[in-house]
Amino acid sequence: MVRYAEPGALDWVESGGGPLIAVPEAVLPFWTGADGEENASDYDRACEVDGCVGLLPVGDSAALVLGDEPASTAYLPEHGTFVRWCAANSEAELLAEVPQALATADWGEEVRWQVPGDVVLFDCAWPGTDTERTDSLRVVLEPGSYTVRAANVQPGPETWLGLVQLRRLP
Template identity: 45%
Template structure:
């Protein structure tokens, strides 16, 4: 099974899966294709499910983060060696910096993340408009 197929098979709002034959694990923002961005100040990924503007989306994410009653899905622990890349799972990681035959590079966004272990929690709100997905990273003490 290809990494793309395994990424598509992730259940829940996010998941962790082994990549290639190394001990590297990828964080997969799962469920459906959605424009996503990383907010480094809060160490969260925000997924655009349904909103009229980016401002409305970020405000909805901030409301989720401030709500102590939100029930988060525990995804597991993601260990990184530093900055990561937010990318579409249809692009193999080895091809991120390879130019397309007709020009341009695959879409990607840097994720300014310090090396460490991160407890990953996720939630999607789909009740009242707007709808937002939030995947937050919490520092986890080393084993």
């Protein structure tokens, strides 16, 4: 697989062309990825999500689908935000623009996500039981309800990024 995000300060997750998905660790075994009947796999369900984010039932929980485009994605815990690398000359350039991007983002409609704890971000084509063998990122989250909102932002002339922000509800 071609890596678009050069190694740097963050761990970046990439996909083979489909959406990325954040599945709660507690229900990882229930995510079957592209395995399954024709046009009825979990991968197919994830590809049907319209827009930048969506939720899909998995076991007794829900997974967060990062739709729109298969951009390299990292998680910034200090901002509670997945950052999607659409265009930038370097990781440093992209990360320097994040505060301005967060401040000026035109956020889309929010969804509410109930999370039982930590989640794993990976290419939705993979089964949840195989995340150790592929690009994946464990994201530490407190159990509870979160609002999720997304935006695509161009904070600089050659920098475009996607933002998916998680905000924990009291």
